[in-house]
Each structure stands twice: as C-alpha cells, then as structure tokens.
Amino acid sequence: MVQENTTIFDPFLEAQSKPLLIKDRHFLRPEYIPDKLPHRDQLLNQLASILSTALRGERPSNILIFGKTGTGKTACAKFLGKEVRRKVETDDRAKKVNYLYINCKVVDTEYGILASIANHFAKTSDEQIPFTGWPMDKVYKTLKDRVEDARGVTVIVLDEIDQYVFKSNGDVLYHLTNINDELKNAKVSIIGITNDSKFTERLETRVKTRLGEENIIFPPYDAHELQDILKDRAVLAFFDQSALDPSVIPLCSALAAQEHGDARRALDLLRVAGELAERENSSKVTERHVHKAKNKIELDVQNEVIRSLPMHSKILLLSIVLENLEGQTQLTTGEVYQVYYELCRFARISPLTQRRITDLISELDMLGIITATLKSFGRGGGRTRIIRMSISPTEARHILSEDDELRRIVDYRSRQTKLF
C-alpha cells in the first residue's frame, strides 16, 4: 500500500505545493493592523488632535471610545500608539510619551490591571510584579513611583473596559483618573474603549465625569466601507485578485453589514471562504464558498464555546440536551437540576447546589447556548425559568461526548432505558 519514500503526509504536502489562492492569511486576521485604516481618517484625526497635547508635555483629556465589535476601535488605538512612538523617537522636540495598551478581557482584575501598568515600566525581570501575592496598596504605590520616575505623559489604553467594570466595582478607574493629583513630574491620561453604550451608567458619577472628558463614537461600517477594507486586505493576502469571484467581496461585506457592520466578521468570512476554496482545490473563491464559510464560522464558534465550558456547566448542558433528545424541549430549573443531580451521582461527581446551578444557567443563556425566560405558573407551578435550547441538541451532544469525563455519562439515559 504505502510505497517506499512516501508517507501519509505526502498527499497533503503535495496539495500545498499546488498553486494556492492565499499568499498570506495573516493579512486577513482581525488583529493585523494595516498602515491605512479606510474610512477612519476623521476619527483618527479627532483622536490625534486630542493626543497631540501629550507630545507638548501636557496631559490630554481622558477619552472614552464607544463602538460595536469590529468597528476599528482597537485598530485605531494601536495605530495611534505606533504613531505616537514614531513621533517621540524621530522628533526630539516631542516630549516623552509612554503609550500602553491593556485588554481588560485578558487582565480583568484590579490587581492585574495595576500590575501590568507597573510592569510596563519594569526594566529587569526581577522588577516584575508577580501576578499575585502583593497587597493592593503596595502594587499601587509601585505603579505610582514608576510612572513618576518615567516622567512625561503616560497614556493608558484600557480596551474592553466594560469587561472589568462588569466584574468589579471600578475602583481602579477611580484611582487612575485621580492619580494626577499625586504625581509631580508625570501625567497620566486614560483612553477607555467599550462596546457597551450603556457602560457609563454603571460608573460612579465622580469616575464618569473624569473618564468621559471626551467621548468618541465609532459608527458601524456600512457595506461599501467594508468592501474597501476587504479590497485592501485581499490585495495583500491573495496571490491573484482574479481568483476572487467579483461577487465575493460584496457578499462578505453585505453579510457582515447585516451584523451591525462588523469588519472582523467580514474578514473572517473572506479568509474562511478562501481556505475552503483552497481545500477543495478550487481555482476560484465563489459565493458558494462564502455561504459555506458563514455556516462553518457560526458552528465553529458555537462548538468552541461548548468545548471550553467548565465541567459542571457541561454536565448541566448535557442534562438539558438529554431531556431535549427525549422530546422535553421546555424545562424548568427544577427539572433540569434533578437530571443534573442524577448525572452527577452516576458519574461519582459531587453535584453543585441549586443556587450555583441557577448562575450556570444564566451563563449558558448569555453564551447563547440556551434561552432561559422567566415565567410564573402561579400557585402549584411557582416562578421559574423555562429553559430551551437554542442550538441543535444532537450537535451539542456530539461535542460534549468529546470530553473524556463526559463520555462515560452521555449514554447514561439510553443505557437506562435499555435495562427496562
């Protein structure tokens, strides 16, 4: 069967050596920051005019940036960072400016945010603040000292800032917006980025006014603007533009425009469509590939969410799935908890309390895996949430059975019924 000098890899490697469509998919990734940001000149200028005061050694106003996902907020913030650094390095008339970027979805605790700001100024590895262990006041003091030592203006970008405030009370923001009162030789200004338009409502008034000295709103891209973005990237990413069916870019743009003008989604569609076309050894990317890409992306995202669920959430989801497969498509919290409890006992895992499970149900709801709506059935039924699946139970079951812990119990029900 297998010939000498050939391995099972060869067919795939051979396919790779054929003329491919994509030259470098890196340019289609959302995290790639291009040199030009189409249709964002206006906003960039606005931001630049605010930040230019920093280059003169004055503290720029704090800025709050609002905008849905994929409207270029992060790209613009990083782009500005590059430009600021370039200016400081090349023009000695420009005053010292430190520009640092923190994603609050990654570091989402008070400690983490303060520590990573301070660590930005750490010169050696032993100056690094450990990611846990120190008391808060010590972290804050080191941060203050280092910013003071660094002199000049420090611009701190806090991306997805709502993620942090959502979990904590926002004390860090209070400290950071007030830190200037305690600094003599340095100044700090904050750029907050959020996709939650109601974000400020959750802030204390004193923080709200400080942080929102300037508000900038990033509007969604319309289909035409998305097309311009995709065209720019396609030139970089594909060998030959004629490999793209003329209707492909407009279609990707139109689909993404439907979803609140998300550039990230548009790029994903184009990239995945290209990858699918390559895998089929097709010489062209067509509309059909885009539609396939759309389905694939949606399914992949959903499955990845399930895979990364903590164990008890998986068991909980499995209970809902099993009930659904038996025709019970509307369940109450109590019913679900019973099944969950059974499954846990079967798997010799100690079950969580119902209180905890109500929280996990809310989480699954927010993830879009299920919908849980509050309903009251009056006396005898009480007030509970009715839980429905918003994804395919069969598909969910399949993904759940990939888990080693759960494989033992996914068949629990069918084995039971076989016994009787």
Added chain:
DNA sequence: CGTCCACAGGAATCCCTGGGTT
C-alpha cells in the same frame, strides 16, 4: 384579595490556589 408555589437572585461567608513576607 390573600395565599402560596418554586424558584430568582442578593449578601455574607468559606475554601482553595498561587504567591508574598516575616
């Protein structure tokens, strides 16, 4: 109109982890 069901969901507390300091 009051009762009462079956929970929702807030608050305080505990436990554990990963790290620090003394």
Added chain:
DNA sequence: AACCCAGGGATTCCTGTGGACG
C-alpha cells in the same frame, strides 16, 4: 513554618415575586 493577600468558585442563608388558585 506561620501567616498575610487577592481573587475565583461554591455554599449558606436569605428575602423577593408573578400569577393561578381558593
């Protein structure tokens, strides 16, 4: 070795509530 500290998950205890039933 003994103890401090932040943070996340979980538990315990609790009060609140929409609406069918009587």
